[in-house]
Amino acid sequence: MDTFYHGSQFVRDWLLAFTHGKLNVKFDAIFPALINGLKLVGRNEPERVVSNIVRELYSIKEETSKKKEWEKMQKLQDCCAKLYTKPCFLFRVVNTALRCDDRTKLNELGPYCYLVYNYIGRHTNQSMPFRHRLRQSVRVMDAQPMILYRGDAVCSKTLEEYKQAAGKKDKCFRWLPFVSTSLDRDIARNFGQNVLYNIEVQQYLSNDQFTYLNNNTYFENEKEILLKPGARFQVIKVEPDCQLKRQLVHIKIIPSFVSNLI
Template identity: 25%
Template sequence: MATSTYTTPKNSLKCVEWMWQANPNPFSSSEPDIWNHYSDVENLIIERAYSNGEARAVLDDYYIDFQANRQISNTDDYKQRPVKRVVRNREDKHLREERFVDLPVSTERFVDLPVSTEHSFGGEYGWVSPFIIEVRRDLKLEPDELPSKKPEMIPQLVEQAAQGIIKEGKYIRKEEEAKELANMLREQKNNGIEQVWQRCAYIYSLESFLYKTLNATMRLVGDKEHESVWRSKIRTLGPFCLLLWDDPCNKKAKTKKTLYRGANLNREQIAKYEKMAKNNDEYGSFQAFTSCSRNRQKAEVFGNTLFIMEVVIAFTADLVGLSEYPNEEEELITPGVSFCVTKVESDRKINRHLIYLKLRQRFSSK
């Protein structure tokens, strides 16, 4: 992956982490201390204000008083909790279970399958993510009009993406977090597509509302009951999604690679995969961007099921050199990658269900 020209934002997380005391009574001497992590973006906001010698850092629901080492509610000064600044090695960072376990599909339609077997591909969309197709239509782009092929469109598309992120942030009362992400993206506005994509990948790798909202939206495509929901997000999330999807650093599909992802599945959900395993001609595809790990041991920590995915030929992106969490060994599967189930079994030694998938890209180019 071409990451040699990549530079992290000036205010990267590096070795600093801010935490807040979460036990019911944070000022009790009898209760054991419980410390929770701020989100990555909140950490960036707090650390920048701290490094600049400011008196406080303003978040969406609270502000941090550095002199008092307190988190204080923006609406009630009596709601306070202690905070602390922790310096540690990047390798010591906590693993993010939600990122590698949440199931990237609508639970009502596909019974928590981590992929869609009905609407992800085929028909008028071919093998490209339907959400991407609709974003390109909304932007009135011709087939050959992509930022990787038409650099002059990059500044405007980056600005549209930044404004869309802010609108989504306002909608869920995460405006400060959204502005931080938007400004981070705007820093690359006048650079080439490689730098822009790498910044998008870095932003996506952060723990924030953005990757969750984007993927939840993309999983709804094909669901008639929620069509108005995902279509309402095309103009806000679409530009960022397109920039992330139009990856100039991974132009060739990957082969001969194995990826892993944990999940919590019940008996009914596992039966769905067992049924697919009986028909090698039955394919589904990933609806959204899907985070996996190249490290089996780390993926096994999460859930009661382990997906073991053999990449026959598919577009994926190695995020290790871009992520603030290199120890996760994150690999991102591109929306629209198809799969078949080859085997489902149980491993009593590790107390996990094992589901084997083969990943295959039906189109070799975008």
């Protein structure tokens, strides 16, 4: 079960510490912290893998050397998000640290997590006045939700908690790491072991919590939608699928968009 806190406390605490509470991150400050952190967490990995990651990041630095600050940060976010899909150690160590709330990795992985976290929420139009966004959200309340899928391995204790919470609006759960999902059910079935999530997302009200990686990925055919750390959800129902030999867990992402504006 979870509290009503929105977002990632791991990312928040890194940001507060890194900026000394000022919450203002500059490219020239975060870039060396990012490089050093990834080198440290990758010190036991094959050298060529880490070198390739560092080379990609330095190419962004060179490419954007004469760009404006916001352009530099966006390009760096783009690169970090794509690296998340790279078949290497990175996504595993990131999600293990987030899932376990491993504060010993805060300095090493905080910069990377911060950049990917902000990449996901970047398409939210922060310049639009609150009242206008609120009116828009009311108009789209009945819009058709987006359905995502995720194959996963879930322990028996958590699965039982899902069953007990099914249909209860006062019971919610939260994913601490980044969560990869797909628009394609068949693709999601290739991952995980004993559970297939059917995930309902209200596209407008939750659009700060997900991003379609589209062409910014190493696996374009996976139709991947990436969810932010801290995504909260309610369980609608749990049912067995005899054909798949898995439990189908139907969930609904709890919107945080309007809440985060207040």
